[in-house]
Amino acid sequence: DAGVIQSPRHEVTEMGQEVTLRCKPISGHDYLFWYRQTMMRGLELLIYFNNNVPIDDSGMPEDRFSAKMPNASFSTLKIQPSEPRDSAVYFCASSLGRTVAQYFGPGTRLTVT
Amino acid sequence: AQKITQTQPGMFVQEKEAVTLDCTYDTSDQSYGLFWYKQPSSGEMIFLIYQGSYDEQNATEGRYSLNFQKARKSANLVISASQLGDSAMYFCAMREASTGRRALTFGSGTRLQVQP
Numbered sequence: 001d002a003g004v005i006q007s008p009r010h011e012v013t014e015m016g017q018e019v020t021l022r023c024k025p026i027s028g029h030d031y032l033f034w035y036r037q038t039m040m041r042g043l044e045l046l047i048y049f050n051n052n053v054p055i056d057d058s059g060m061p062e063d064r065f066s067a068k069m070p071n072a073s074f075s076t077l078k079i080q081p082s083e084p085r086d087s088a089v090y091f092c093a094s095s096l097g098r099t100v101a102q103y104f105g106p107g108t109r110l111t112v113t
Numbered sequence: 114a115q116k117i118t119q120t121q122p123g124m125f126v127q128e129k130e131a132v133t134l135d136c137t138y139d140t141s142d143q144s145y146g147l148f149w150y151k152q153p154s155s156g157e158m159i160f161l162i163y164q165g166s167y168d169e170q171n172a173t174e175g176r177y178s179l180n181f182q183k184a185r186k187s188a189n190l191v192i193s194a195s196q197l198g199d200s201a202m203y204f205c206a207m208r209e210a211s212t213g214r215r216a217l218t219f220g221s222g223t224r225l226q227v228q229p
Contacts (some may be wrong), residue, residue, distance in 0.1 A: 031215055033215070033216065033217075042219055042220075042221050042222070043204065043206075043219040044219075045216040045217070045218075048215060048216055050215070055215070056214060056215075056216060059216075089156065091158060093158075095215070100146055100148075100163050100165075100208070101148070101160045101163060102148075102160070102217060103160060104150075104157060104158035104159075104160075105157075106155075106156065106157045107156050107157065107158075109156075
């Protein structure tokens with residue numbers, strides 16, 4: 001079975017540009033999570049969805065960040081405009097409501113210069 | 114206050130020996146779950162093992178076991194018979210179930226290096 005798919009795997013962009021990260025959860029999973037990993041702050045939740053509805057976006061840093069889940073098999077995380085401090089690895093994870101484990105994608109390494 | 118504390122930034126172990134990675138947590142919830150994830154140098158996060166707060170027995174998954182001491186609020190990961198492929202970062206995480214919130218809170222991680 002396919003795991004969580006993220007694209008792109010690497011993204012290098014200039015400050016001020018718009019960045020869109022994409023995620024396809026495991027088929028049938030009803031929860032989708034976006035996490036960010038940095039050296040300074042470790043792994044932290046940005047937002048999560050249940051049945052395509054945003055449930056908790058308390059970790060979204062500021063209005064420059066937005067996330068959508070238009071259907072059960074696709075989610076995007078958008079940063080506009082991007083800043084150097086947004087450089088991090090962004091993980092998408094999914095889980096099935098009645099189970100406990102969250103399964104992570106390979107991550108997108110974002111570098112903003 | 115940190116909810117998950119991993120006090121060992123780095124650990125070394127000889128191949129084939131057992132190693133314990135420490136994790137303590139802080140919560141006032143009665144219902145919660147504890148997780149361990151492995152992050153190899155390639156960067157992906159791999160789910161290893163889960164322990165629920167009401168589980169009476171320690172969780173085991175192959176060579177991984179979780180030494181759960183509820184009164185001490187500790188959830189240490191034990192890896193038996195270490196292999197070179199176990200070299201990675203290991204993260205302890207918690208989910209507080211009583212709020213219904215599904216997000217995981219992670220510790221800062223322990224880097225394990227297995228030596229031949």
